[in-house]
Amino acid sequence: MQPHNILLSFSSGSLLRDINEEQLLEILLKDFQTNRPGIVGIGEDCAVVQGRGNDLYYLFKVDATVENVHFEAETPPELIGRKALARALSDIAAMGGEPLYALVGIGISKDQKIEKIKKIYEGIRSLAQAFDLLIIGGETTVCEQLFLVVSLWGKTEGYKPVLRSGATDGDGLFVTGVLGGSFQSGHHLMFMPRIKEGKWLAAGRWAKAMMDISDGLAKDLPRMAKASSIGFEIDFDAIPIRGGYTIKSALTEGEDYELLFSVAKEKEDKLIQSWPFDVPLKKIGFFSQRAKRNFPDEFRGFDHFQKP
Numbered sequence: 325m326q327p328h329n330i331l332l333s334f335s336s337g338s339l340l341r342d343i344n345e346e347q348l349l350e351i352l353l354k355d356f357q358t359n360r361p362g363i364v365g366i367g368e369d370c371a372v373v374q375g376r377g378n379d380l381y382y383l384f385k386v387d388a389t390v391e392n393v394h395f396e397a398e399t400p401p402e403l404i405g406r407k408a409l410a411r412a413l414s415d416i417a418a419m420g421g422e423p424l425y426a427l428v429g430i431g432i433s434k435d436q437k438i439e440k441i442k443k444i445y446e447g448i449r450s451l452a453q454a455f456d457l458l459i460i461g462g463e464t465t466v467c468e469q470l471f472l473v474v475s476l477w478g479k480t481e482g483y484k485p486v487l488r489s490g491a492t493d494g495d496g497l498f499v500t501g502v503l504g505g506s507f508q509s510g511h512h513l514m515f516m517p518r519i520k521e522g523k524w525l526a527a528g529r530w531a532k533a534m535m536d537i538s539d540g541l542a543k544d545l546p547r548m549a550k551a552s553s554i555g556f557e558i559d560f561d562a563i564p565i566r567g568g569y570t571i572k573s574a575l576t577e578g579e580d581y582e583l584l585f586s587v588a589k590e591k592e593d594k595l596i597q598s599w600p601f602d603v604p605l606k607k608i609g610f611f612s613q614r615a616k617r618n619f620p621d622e623f624r625g626f627d628h629f630q631k632p
């Protein structure tokens with residue numbers, strides 16, 4: 325059982341495995357200033373910094389992709405590079421932004437084949453090209469466990485980024501694509517970040533709250549509900565599950581990299597009629613002031629510090 329107030333209950337001997345990712349951030353950032361007018365700091369998929377006027381917002385994101393955590397030693401190197409960039413792009417998509425520039429950090433051991441690193445970079449280059457994104461720098465270091473860190477700079481222009489906190493009572497709850505089986509099916513290496521869908525949803529003022537699903541719906545939806553100070557009702561039969569996988573997989577395994585968003589009740593039908601993309605769109609429930617903010621205990625979602 326997790327202690328309720330982590331700041332009161334952790335001791336100098338406590339280990340990371342005793343807490344979760346959110347609790348670690350609470351401990352670390354207790355005395356940091358992370359917000360001020362025009363800036364949205366911790367708690368969103370990207371940090372938001374307001375540009376000049378009310379029409380331009382910059383988005384910032386940094387994402388790590390680590391051997392034996394996010395990919396395996398045998399993963400094809402082009403797909404390692406592709407995934408490292410795609411993960412960060414998914415967070416720009418989650419706010420309805422468009423990507424502008426990237427910095428790429430890499431940690432490699434001295435025994436690594438140069439050919440493998442070249443292939444990793446080829447994976448980055450081809451996805452960057454697909455999104456018209458410039459790689460403008462990075463960092464190289466030596467390390468036993470191969471890792472990449474991608475920093476992205478993006479923007480919304482002419483409309484506001486969609487935060488996690490905008491959902492209100494009665495809003496419909498939608499997801500793109502299908503959920504579950506990401507690791508086993510290889511989706512976690514091949515997914516297409518939902519940049520154009522996210523931008524359309526934000527620029528057209530369809531989505532009131534939005535995020536990407538990286539730790540599983542069972543973990544990420546309660547985060548959105550908490551940010552919006554609201555509960556939710558899920559229609560479990562409506563959840564779009566990848567063929568051959570289970571509802572448990574769809575709710576808990578994570579790395580779906582799909583968009584989860586809320587839409588005002590009166591706009592739902594129009595949204596479904598107007599949806600111009602090939603990727604499926606599905607209503608899976610609604611936000612409610614009276615409903616709970618959690619899934620049943622058997623559905624937990626992914627946490628780096630805790631056993632599945």
Ligand SMILES: Nc1ncnc2c1ncn2[C@@H]1O[C@H](COP(=O)(O)OP(=O)(O)OP(=O)(O)O)[C@@H](O)[C@H]1O
Binds near residue numbers: 369387538
């Ligand atoms: N070490 C850290 N220091 C400061 N802020 C952090 C740190 N790690 C995460 N954050 C912030 O905490 C929030 C949640 O981070 P997290 O990486 O879980 O984002 P996410 O979008 O929920 O997940 P993902 O990156 O898998 O999509 C973000 O706003 C992020 O900027």
Ligand SMILES: Cc1ncc(C[n+]2csc(CCOP(=O)(O)O)c2C)c(N)n1
Binds near residue numbers: 392396538577578
């Ligand atoms: C070797 C290997 N083991 C496990 C997984 C599954 N996995 C890793 S990170 C993550 C959640 C999102 O990460 P983050 O919170 O860092 O964004 C999930 C579901 C994998 N892809 N590769």
Ligand SMILES: [Mg+2]
Binds near residue numbers: 414415418538
């Ligand atoms: Mg995210």
